Amino acid sequence: MEKAELNKEIRASGLKSTKSRCAILDILKQNDRPASADEVYMELKSRGISLNISTVYRTLDAMTEKNLVKKLSITGESKALFELNAIGHKHYLVCLGCRKTMAIEGCPLESFERELAEETDFVIEGHKLDIYGYCPECRNKT
Ligand SMILES: [Zn+2]
Ligand SMILES: [Zn+2]
The missing domain is CATH 1.10.10.10 (Winged helix-like DNA-binding domain superfamily/Winged helix DNA-binding domain)
Incomplete structure (x- = not known):
């Protein structure tokens, strides 16, 4: 950084x-x-x-x-x-197998929010996003 x-x-x-x-x-x-x-x-x-x-x-x-x-x-x-302290703004990758959670770097929705605000005239206050799947260890178990 x-x-x-x-x-x-x-x-x-x-x-x-x-x-x-x-x-x-x-x-x-x-x-x-x-x-x-x-x-x-x-x-x-x-x-x-x-x-x-x-x-x-x-x-x-x-x-x-x-x-x-x-x-x-x-x-x-x-x-x-x-x-x-990323106030209300952290996204996680969650493993459905072992429940391991990993924070995702950055926010993929920042530019989307801006576009959406422009399109809809909303004042956007935030969003939620978690991504689910299987980590490499769990994936290799099957
Ligand atoms: Zn796992
Ligand atoms: Zn975000």
Whole structure:
């Protein structure tokens, strides 16, 4: 992801843009599923950025407060998970076999929405889209 764009997003949320915030935002953007603070920490490490785990927690909390990030608590999971706060706007690919879900990158309907708004004079507020199928592992089982 472009550095400038990450900077912009962080500043738009009201936080100061720092190297560690940019890196954490970038990691969450690249993840196709929610990540725990430990996972973010490990990923930072593999990118050669050494932050201590409490800084990672603090940064994630600050970003959650500013609605940049969403904190999920999943029943039966002791760790909090973090994902990007794409407000009402995330599409998932769902496996009907194993129920694995994967977020789809980007939104395929953005230009369609614009055209539809023009055509119908509606003010479009959003849409829903989930895609179902079988993942490679499930497909190969049959
Ligand atoms: Zn599957
Ligand atoms: Zn969409």
